[in-house]
Amino acid sequence: MIDGTQTEYTNETLYFGDFAQLTGGRLPPQCILIRTPETQALGEVSSSLALADSGDLFLLFNAAKTAVDSSQGQGLYGELMDCAARSRSLEQVANLAAARLGNSVVLLDTDFKVLTHSTVYPIEDPLWAENIRLGYCTYEFVNAVRQLDEVKNAAMTSDPVVVTCYASPLRKLSSKIFINGKLTGIVLMLEKETPISSAHMQLLPVISAAAGDSIARYAPYLIPGNTAYDKLLYDLLIGASPEEIAPRIATLKFSPHLCALCIRQTRYLGQRHLKEDTATELVRRLPQTRFTFHEGGIAALVPLGDAPDLQDEQRTALEAFAQDEHLRIGVSNVFFRPENFAKRYAQARRALELSARLNPGESVCRYADCLFYDLLDKTGEGESLGLYCHPALSLLSRYDHENGGDLYHTLETYLECDCSVKKTAEKLYIHRNSLNYRLERIQELTRIQLDSSHTRFLLSMSYMIDHFIGHDL
Numbered sequence: 001m002i003d004g005t006q007t008e009y010t011n012e013t014l015y016f017g018d019f020a021q022l023t024g025g026r027l028p029p030q031c032i033l034i035r036t037p038e039t040q041a042l043g044e045v046s047s048s049l050a051l052a053d054s055g056d057l058f059l060l061f062n063a064a065k066t067a068v069d070s071s072q073g074q075g076l077y078g079e080l081m082d083c084a085a086r087s088r089s090l091e092q093v094a095n096l097a098a099a100r101l102g103n104s105v106v107l108l109d110t111d112f113k114v115l116t117h118s119t120v121y122p123i124e125d126p127l128w129a130e131n132i133r134l135g136y137c138t139y140e141f142v143n144a145v146r147q148l149d150e151v152k153n154a155a156m157t158s159d160p161v162v163v164t165c166y167a168s169p170l171r172k173l174s175s176k177i178f179i180n181g182k183l184t185g186i187v188l189m190l191e192k193e194t195p196i197s198s199a200h201m202q203l204l205p206v207i208s209a210a211a212g213d214s215i216a217r218y219a220p221y222l223i224p225g226n227t228a229y230d231k232l233l234y235d236l237l238i239g240a241s242p243e244e245i246a247p248r249i250a251t252l253k254f255s256p257h258l259c260a261l262c263i264r265q266t267r268y269l270g271q272r273h274l275k276e277d278t279a280t281e282l283v284r285r286l287p288q289t290r291f292t293f294h295e296g297g298i299a300a301l302v303p304l305g306d307a308p309d310l311q312d313e314q315r316t317a318l319e320a321f322a323q324d325e326h327l328r329i330g331v332s333n334v335f336f337r338p339e340n341f342a343k344r345y346a347q348a349r350r351a352l353e354l355s356a357r358l359n360p361g362e363s364v365c366r367y368a369d370c371l372f373y374d375l376l377d378k379t380g381e382g383e384s385l386g387l388y389c390h391p392a393l394s395l396l397s398r399y400d401h402e403n404g405g406d407l408y409h410t411l412e413t414y415l416e417c418d419c420s421v422k423k424t425a426e427k428l429y430i431h432r433n434s435l436n437y438r439l440e441r442i443q444e445l446t447r448i449q450l451d452s453s454h455t456r457f458l459l460s461m462s463y464m465i466d467h468f469i470g471h472d473l
Helices: 037-043 054-087 090-101 126-134 139-146 198-218 228-237 242-249 270-285 312-325 338-358 371-379 382-388 391-403 407-416 421-428 432-446 453-469
Strands: 015-017 031-034 049-052 104-109 114-117 161-163 172-179 182-190 257-265 290-294 297-305 327-331 364-366
Touching: 015 054, 031 054, 037 049, 049 054, 054 090, 054 198, 090 104, 090 114, 090 198, 104 126, 114 126, 172 198, 182 198, 228 242, 228 290, 228 297, 228 338, 242 338, 257 270, 257 338, 270 290, 270 297, 270 312, 297 338, 312 327, 312 364, 327 338, 338 364, 338 371, 371 453, 382 453, 391 407, 391 432, 391 453, 407 421, 407 432, 407 453, 421 432
Parallel strands: 015 031, 031 049, 327 364
Antiparallel strands: 104 114, 104 182, 161 172, 172 182, 257 297, 257 327, 290 297
């Protein structure tokens, strides 16, 4: 609008106003002015001037602004889809959207799992920085958001909704993502660099439409599973309490014995491969397995029937599955109540963490094999754990060092073979007489009684501590 303050005019702008407010009577490159006798004469000789009655000027201005804003949105949709087609990356789409909005953007699925987020501007809001770090929003957070009036009362359209909550200092602008008419996720803009404006309100639905079409065309694996089992497992993992989940569990069927798996890729083949190929192969090899996607991998619930542990054919299937799909798989202890899935999944994940440190070559890692190491790790004692080792180990270690012997390893192997001379000799590739000589020498040096079950327990525990703190290397 011409207001008498303009001293320069640009070729890219259409001006509206009164001829009397033009600086020096100079016409802008293109303008619409109120019709007067003076402007009527100018209009007859100028092709860049249009005239309007004074009562129509603001109507024309608003119509032009709406047309420009609409064309900008259409242009942005094309930009975003071109970006998606070129990069096949949802993150690049989010970055382009953030650049156009002047604020950070986060894309979520209907479970409030973080699909991607922009990196154009730093996300410093503590709550959303933590959500992004985790890759998902906690069950408590999701429930709190769903109770907000602006969320509960929002229409099932992509119309933008301004959201505020006490836990975050930033206002948010959200727009629902639909794919083929089905709600699939949310585009969230964090108000920080640029205050929420009418331009944001007009552009965010365009961004949500482009996000939905980009997911449908290039990343359909990001669409969350919608079975009752998928939803149940995921809610348990993000913090739903057993009491809240109990009514849903009552409507589903579960095996009397269960175990949880934590499945991670050792060779990164991408989330598409994990969600479309690896997950399908898991169910083919272990039928009736239920799963969801969590922390960049697969969290699975395996039915064991009446067996107290994985059966031999299941173990064999898991070993082959891990090798073929380039995976490491953590296996929890057996459990009976599906509401304990999150705790048992934590065991499976812990098995992966500990075995990566202690037995990095293992592809299928059972928590039962490393639960003692988990107990040691939770003590927080570190090197001082060595004080709890039986003194026989340090005596044998020093003797071996000074004399070039192998008594420390011999005793460890003997204990691992349940004190069987035959099995130990075969494992060490030595004659039984040689082994008996070593065992006699071990008892002479340490004064231990190997026929005592208590002594054998203390020695076995001590070897595990040594292995855990690295003294056996």
